[in-house]
Amino acid sequence: MSELVSTKYVDSYDINVLMDAFRESFASLNVFKTLKPKMKVLIKVNLPESANQDSGLVTNPLVTCALIKVLNEMDIDCVIADSPMRGYSINKMDELYFETGMLSIANQTKCELNHNLKTFKIEIPNGVKAKSLELLDVINDVDAIINVGKVKMDNRLGYLGATTNLFGLVPGEIKYEILNRLSKQKDFSNFCIDIAEAIKEKLVLNVLDAIVTLEKDYTQRLLYCIAISKDPYSLDSVMQDILSINKSKGILKEAESRGLIDLSEQIKVVGDEIEKFKLEDFALSEIDDSKNLHKNKRKLKKYFIDHQKRVAIDDKTCKGCGVCSKICPTGAIVMKYDKNGELYAHVDYSKCIFCFKCHTACPYNVVEMIEPRKYKKTHNKIEKFNIEKNN
Numbered sequence: 001m002s003e004l005v006s007t008k009y010v011d012s013y014d015i016n017v018l019m020d021a022f023r024e025s026f027a028s029l030n031v032f033k034t035l036k037p038k039m040k041v042l043i044k045v046n047l048p049e050s051a052n053q054d055s056g057l058v059t060n061p062l063v064t065c066a067l068i069k070v071l072n073e074m075d076i077d078c079v080i081a082d083s084p085m086r087g088y089s090i091n092k093m094d095e096l097y098f099e100t101g102m103l104s105i106a107n108q109t110k111c112e113l114n115h116n117l118k119t120f121k122i123e124i125p126n127g128v129k130a131k132s133l134e135l136l137d138v139i140n141d142v143d144a145i146i147n148v149g150k151v152k153m154d155n156r157l158g159y160l161g162a163t164t165n166l167f168g169l170v171p172g173e174i175k176y177e178i179l180n181r182l183s184k185q186k187d188f189s190n191f192c193i194d195i196a197e198a199i200k201e202k203l204v205l206n207v208l209d210a211i212v213t214l215e216k217d218y219t220q221r222l223l224y225c226i227a228i229s230k231d232p233y234s235l236d237s238v239m240q241d242i243l244s245i246n247k248s249k250g251i252l253k254e255a256e257s258r259g260l261i262d263l264s265e266q267i268k269v270v271g272d273e274i275e276k277f278k279l280e281d282f283a284l285s286e287i288d289d290s291k292n293l294h295k296n297k298r299k300l301k302k303y304f305i306d307h308q309k310r311v312a313i314d315d316k317t318c319k320g321c322g323v324c325s326k327i328c329p330t331g332a333i334v335m336k337y338d339k340n341g342e343l344y345a346h347v348d349y350s351k352c353i354f355c356f357k358c359h360t361a362c363p364y365n366v367v368e369m370i371e372p373r374k375y376k377k378t379h380n381k382i383e384k385f386n387i388e389k390n391n
C-alpha cells in the first residue's frame, strides 16, 4: 500500500546541488513511467500571503527552480499555482509571485505562472468531509500535478506537510470559510485527504522542502532534507518518523482509518538514511481540539487584521461609481454621501474577507492595497477624516 520515499541530504540552497538531488530521486523512484516528455505539469507550491521567501513558510524558490529545470530537461513544461487564503485575484497573485521569487523562476525556466482564476466542481463519492469540492480550474489545464510543500508545525492544526499542502488547491476565500467550519485537526485532516483522493489520478509526485522547517510558534529549524514520494501519506509518514511525531492521532491516523496507509508497515526509504535527519527534540505544537475557530473568532480576526494586507478607499479620490460596492461578495462596501452630496465608497472592515475583488474591479484604480502595519494609521486617519467631514 505504501510507496517508496526518497530522502536527500541538501546542505544549502545551491541550484546545482538541488538539481542533483531531484535527478537522483527521480531515478530511484522511477518517475519516468508517469512523467513523460511533452507533458504539462502543475507545480503546486505553498505561497501563503504576507510571507516572504525567507520566512520558511513559502516553498523555497530555488527548490522550485531546481525541480522545474529538471522537469524541463525531461521536456516537460510547468505551471506554478497556489491560491492564498485571502485574496485570489490577478493583482494579488502577481504580487505574491513577485514577493516569493516565483516570477524570477518563470523568467529562468520553461514555466508559466497560473493566472487562470476559474474554479470547477468535482464530486467525491467517498469523501468524509466533502462529497463535492470547488477546486482551481488550472488542474484541468495540466496532465499531472506535483505537490511541493513545506514542513511546519501549526499551533492549531499540528503537523503540516504533503497532504495538507493540497488545501491550497481550494480557491482563495473559500478556504477561510472551510477553516472556520473544519477547525478541528481531525476534520481538517479528513478534508485534505478528500482533496488528495479527488485528484489522485493526476497527483503523480509529492515533494517536501524540509531544508528549513518550522517548529512550534514558527521557529525555524534546519533539517537539510528534500523528501519525495509518489504517495503523500507515505511521504508524511517518513517525515513524521524523522521528526519523532506520534502518529496515534492526526492526518496519518485518519488516512489509516480510511484504508489509505498501514502505519504498522515499514516504508522503504532510498537516498540518504533517515537516521541522518532524525530529530528527537523537534518542538511540536500542543493541539487543543477543544478550541475551535468559532470560539476564537475574535482572536483570529485580530490576528488576520494584524497580518493581512487590506484595501483602503480614500473618499477624496473615489469617483462614487459604485462598481466596488456591487462586486463586494460580503456587502462590506456601502455607498455614502459626503456633505457636498458626492457619493463615495465606505469599507466596513468587520465584513471584509480580504478577497480584493474591489481592488481589481475599480475602474479608476483608487482602491489601494495597504500594508498591515500601515493599515491602522491610515485607517484611523481615513475614519477620522470621514467623521469630521460628515459632521
Ligand code: SF4
Residues within 6 Å of the ligand: 311, 324, 327, 328, 329, 330, 331, 332, 333, 347, 351, 352, 353, 354, 355, 356, 357, 358, 359
Ligand atoms: S471590501 Fe469587499 S470586495 Fe473589497 S476586499 Fe473586502 S470583501 Fe473583498
Ligand code: SF4
Residues within 6 Å of the ligand: 313, 317, 318, 319, 320, 321, 322, 323, 324, 325, 344, 345, 361, 362, 363, 364, 365, 366, 367
Ligand atoms: S469602484 Fe473605485 S471609484 Fe468606484 S466607488 Fe468603488 S472605489 Fe470609488
